[in-house]
Amino acid sequence: MLNRRVKFRPMPEEMSAPSGSTSEGTMTLLNPTERMLRDLPTMLKRSPEVNEVKVYANDLDHVWMTFCAGYHELAAAGGVVRDDEGHVLWIQRNGKWDLPKGKLEPGERLEEAAVREVEEETGITDLTLTGDAFTTFHTYEAGGVVHLKTTFWYPMRHAGTQTKGIPQAIEGISDVTWLRPPFSEEVTSNTFGSIRIVLDALLPAENQGESA
Numbered sequence: 001m002l003n004r005r006v007k008f009r010p011m012p013e014e015m016s017a018p019s020g021s022t023s024e025g026t027m028t029l030l031n032p033t034e035r036m037l038r039d040l041p042t043m044l045k046r047s048p049e050v051n052e053v054k055v056y057a058n059d060l061d062h063v064w065m066t067f068c069a070g071y072h073e074l075a076a077a078g079g080v081v082r083d084d085e086g087h088v089l090w091i092q093r094n095g096k097w098d099l100p101k102g103k104l105e106p107g108e109r110l111e112e113a114a115v116r117e118v119e120e121e122t123g124i125t126d127l128t129l130t131g132d133a134f135t136t137f138h139t140y141e142a143g144g145v146v147h148l149k150t151t152f153w154y155p156m157r158h159a160g161t162q163t164k165g166i167p168q169a170i171e172g173i174s175d176v177t178w179l180r181p182p183f184s185e186e187v188t189s190n191t192f193g194s195i196r197i198v199l200d201a202l203l204p205a206e207n208q209g210e211s212a
Contacts (some may be wrong), residue, residue, distance in 0.1 A: 004044055005193060006053045006137075008067075010060055025051040031058060038070045041139070041146050071139065071148035075104045077114035079156040080202045081127065087162055087178035088203070090187070091121060094172040097191040099198065101151055102171075114154045122176045123166030126159040134201040136194045151194075155202045 011031065021028050027050045029036060044050060057063040078101025081089035091098050102117035104110070115127050133152040140147055165176030179187065181203055188196060 004051055004053060006055065006139075008055045008057070008060060008064055011056045011058045015056060022047070022050055025049060027053045029053065029055045031056070032063065034066050037063070037067045041141070068148060071146050074147055074149045075110075076101050076149055076151040077104060077110050077117060077133070077154070078102065078151060079114050079118045079127070079129075079154045080198060081118060081124065081156040081158050083158045083163065083178060084161050085180075087180050088183075089118070089122060089124060089158065089165070090177050090179050091167065091173050092175040092177075095174075095190075097187045097195070099153070099195055101153070110152050111154065114152065115156070118156065121168045121171055121173055123168075124158055124163055124176070128157045128159070129154050130157050131155040131202075134198055136198060138194060153198045153202065 015030060027047070029040075032040075032055060040053070044053070055063065055067075078099055079089075080099060083089070089100065091100055100118045100121040102113070102121065104113045105116075108116075110133065111129055114133075115129070118127060119125055131154070133154050136151050136153065138149045138151065140149070162178045167173040167176045181199075183199075
């Protein structure tokens with residue numbers, strides 16, 4: 001949320017931290033009310049020392065739906081693409097290492113959007129989905145409106161080896177490249193935390209540490 005990680009967890013049997021407390025950069029909320037969730041973005045803007053929020057609730061589904069109701073929701077889809085030799089497709093977007101993704105068009109299926117966005121942003125075709133999607137959530141503010149973007153990441157296979165791509169400059173993409181995991185510190189330190197989470201989920205035990 002606004003560049004902080006927010007974790008939603010079931011309420012443990014014993015919880016010592018009071019609701020709203022902050023310790024070592026982590027804010028803890030216990031069974032937050034609708035107002036607390038609505039005011040959370042404003043609270044975080046005023047609390048630069050907070051780098052993570054943990055939300056605990058007895059009725060986790062209700063709290064999550066209440067949280068989502070306070071945002072303008074958007075859906076996006078993208079992919080973690082591997083070629084025939086195991087390289088992973090990366091882009092550089094606005095100076096950061098990133099993975100190809102984009103918003104759904106009206107009436108479009110998630111799988112269709114994921115493939116289309118990879119093709120449009122990288123110029124790489126001959127793509128096949130190889131598994132189920134992994135989901136991430138991201139909040140941001142634009143024009144005074146707070147948005148909640150849900151992104152569905154699909155594992156994909158490209159029929160080829162380090163095929164040359166074409167970066168979609170209009171989307172701020174300056175480079176398309178294939179990298180073999182594990183990825184270097186230069187890459188992992190200059191990407192988003194959500195991207196590292198996606199890689200951990202879809203490339204288990206392969207993207208940790210410095211590549212040889």
